[in-house]
Amino acid sequence: MPTRGDRQLRAMQLAKQLAALGARLKTIHLITGIPPRQVQSLFFPDSRSIPRGRAPDSAEWYHGANLILRTDACLIGAKYHQLRTQGLAAGEALVLAYRAYQAATLPPYRISLDRAFNLISYIDGIWLATAPTLSVLTCPSCGCEFIAAVGTVAYPGDACPFCKLFERFYLDHRIQASYPARRTCDIAERQLGMLALFHMLSPGAEGDTPAE
Ligand SMILES: [Zn+2]
Numbered sequence: 001m002p003t004r005g006d007r008q009l010r011a012m013q014l015a016k017q018l019a020a021l022g023a024r025l026k027t028i029h030l031i032t033g034i035p036p037r038q039v040q041s042l043f044f045p046d047s048r049s050i051p052r053g054r055a056p057d058s059a060e061w062y063h064g065a066n067l068i069l070r071t072d073a074c075l076i077g078a079k080y081h082q083l084r085t086q087g088l089a090a091g092e093a094l095v096l097a098y099r100a101y102q103a104a105t106l107p108p109y110r111i112s113l114d115r116a117f118n119l120i121s122y123i124d125g126i127w128l129a130t131a132p133t134l135s136v137l138t139c140p141s142c143g144c145e146f147i148a149a150v151g152t153v154a155y156p157g158d159a160c161p162f163c164k165l166f167e168r169f170y171l172d173h174r175i176q177a178s179y180p181a182r183r184t185c186d187i188a189e190r191q192l193g194m195l196a197l198f199h200m201l202s203p204g205a206e207g208d209t210p211a212e
Pocket residue numbers: 139140141142143144160161162163164
């Protein structure tokens with residue numbers, strides 16, 4: 001059994017990791033239970049370094065976001081979902097999923113830690129949310145996991161951002177430039193990078209290419 005000391009130490013470590021990833025005081029407080037003033041005095045000794053501005057407020061953002069932002073959100077949501085299924089606590093899973101997202105793309109990161117926190121709140125019905133309004137589904141066409149409104153049934157060729165991304169990948173330079181594994185002029189290598197991305201998201205997926 002973890003002692004109270006173990007739990008406090010874990011909360012402190014988590015708070016430090018979240019602060020380093022740019023989380024707001026309130027976000028760190030909601031995840032770790034450490035009071036905002038204490039978070040501030042421990043991790044933001046210079047008050048000018050405290051993240052400011054308006055916090056992301058609703059999960060409706062996801063439905064109106066462009067394809068690259070939705071793909072980014074799905075990278076985080078899918079990784080988070082996998083880690084939770086493996087038994088990780090929500091806070092730790094958020095940190096690891098966010099770092100995996102950072103590894104798959106380039107700074108400046110299009111999705112902030114606070115946005116990821118917001119999305120995950122609505123996926124799990126925790127922290128900011130009282131019930132889940134988003135869920136993580138497996139695409140029947142490409143096998144990737146993606147975020148959709150709760151109650152959505154995934155049909156082939158439907159709402160999956162990865163299918164759309166794959167379709168548009170060679171035509172859209174913005175998409176090609178958005179994922180660093182594809183920082184190469186070689187199209188074949190780019191595709192391998194794209195597939196590596198797919199595999200990162202869907203370790204159980206069969207085959208190397210998404211179905212048509
Ligand atoms: Zn798909």
